[in-house]
Amino acid sequence: MRLDRYVSIATHSPRSEVTRLIRGGHVKIGTQVVKDGGVHVTVGKDAVQVKGQALEAPGTLVLMMHKPQGVVTTTEEGAGPTVMGLIPRDLQRKALAPIGRLDKDTTGLLLLTTDGDLNHALTHPRRHVERAYRAELAGELCSNAEAQFEQGVQLQDGTLCQPATLERLGPVSARIVLREGRYHQVKRMVAACGSTVLRLHRERIGQLWLDPLLPPGSVRRLDGDELQALGVAWPQDTVESA
Ligand code: URA
Numbered sequence: 001m002r003l004d005r006y007v008s009i010a011t012h013s014p015r016s017e018v019t020r021l022i023r024g025g026h027v028k029i030g031t032q033v034v035k036d037g038g039v040h041v042t043v044g045k046d047a048v049q050v051k052g053q054a055l056e057a058p059g060t061l062v063l064m065m066h067k068p069q070g071v072v073t074t075t076e077e078g079a080g081p082t083v084m085g086l087i088p089r090d091l092q093r094k095a096l097a098p099i100g101r102l103d104k105d106t107t108g109l110l111l112l113t114t115d116g117d118l119n120h121a122l123t124h125p126r127r128h129v130e131r132a133y134r135a136e137l138a139g140e141l142c143s144n145a146e147a148q149f150e151q152g153v154q155l156q157d158g159t160l161c162q163p164a165t166l167e168r169l170g171p172v173s174a175r176i177v178l179r180e181g182r183y184h185q186v187k188r189m190v191a192a193c194g195s196t197v198l199r200l201h202r203e204r205i206g207q208l209w210l211d212p213l214l215p216p217g218s219v220r221r222l223d224g225d226e227l228q229a230l231g232v233a234w235p236q237d238t239v240e241s242a
Pocket of ligand 1: 101102103104106183184185186187188200
């Protein structure tokens with residue numbers, strides 16, 4: 001894509017203004033100032049900056065949501081309040097989908113993206129992307145729960161889970177890190193170790209933590225560092241068809 005078109009889409013600015021910016025030496029590809037708007041930019045590879053600010057490239061959108069209790073993780077309508085209903089109008093896209101699911105009563109980090117490949121990469125069982133949860137429990141876990149988690153908890157229906165990590169934070173509070181995603185997995189692992197989950201909150205996916213300043217129910221784009229933490233090598237995008 002031509003540089004001037006790329007900058008115009010990414011900044012929502014008219015081409016005439018973009019041409020002024022480019023000719024004025026305010027636009028860089030990588031570390032290089034480029035004054036010719038006709039230069040080719042490879043979307044997904046080239047990092048473009050305007051006045052020192054990294055631009056989001058056209059094509060992909062990744063959002064962080066602090067999921068509150070009481071909303072369902074689905075793109076289907078008719079199931080009551082859903083996570084899709086929390087997305088502000090300017091961030092709504094037809095192709096946007098949650099990356100994995102959180103139960104209706106689970107709070108915390110939920111990512112959504114228009115990028116099917118990214119969604120697949122983060123949810124595929126063979127990738128073993130970590131998910132960290134904080135769980136508040138109804139009672140103490142059995143004494144060997146850490147060892148069971150380390151070896152792979154056997155659920156009450158006989159399913160053997162992949163090894164996971166359990167850290168007790170108090171008598172009825174724990175941090176649990178999974179590397180696979182089964183239905184109600186934390187709740188079922190905790191049940192297999194003799195307790196019940198009262199509250200569940202996801203803190204982290206891979207190396208990406210929920211922004212502590214993002215209030216429950218809020219949504220925002222990921223910034224460049226956060227995209228890198230997820231292993232996304234390209235800048236975030238603003239429109240789908242470019
Ligand atoms: N495990 C659960 O039991 N529930 C969730 O929402 C996520 C993981």
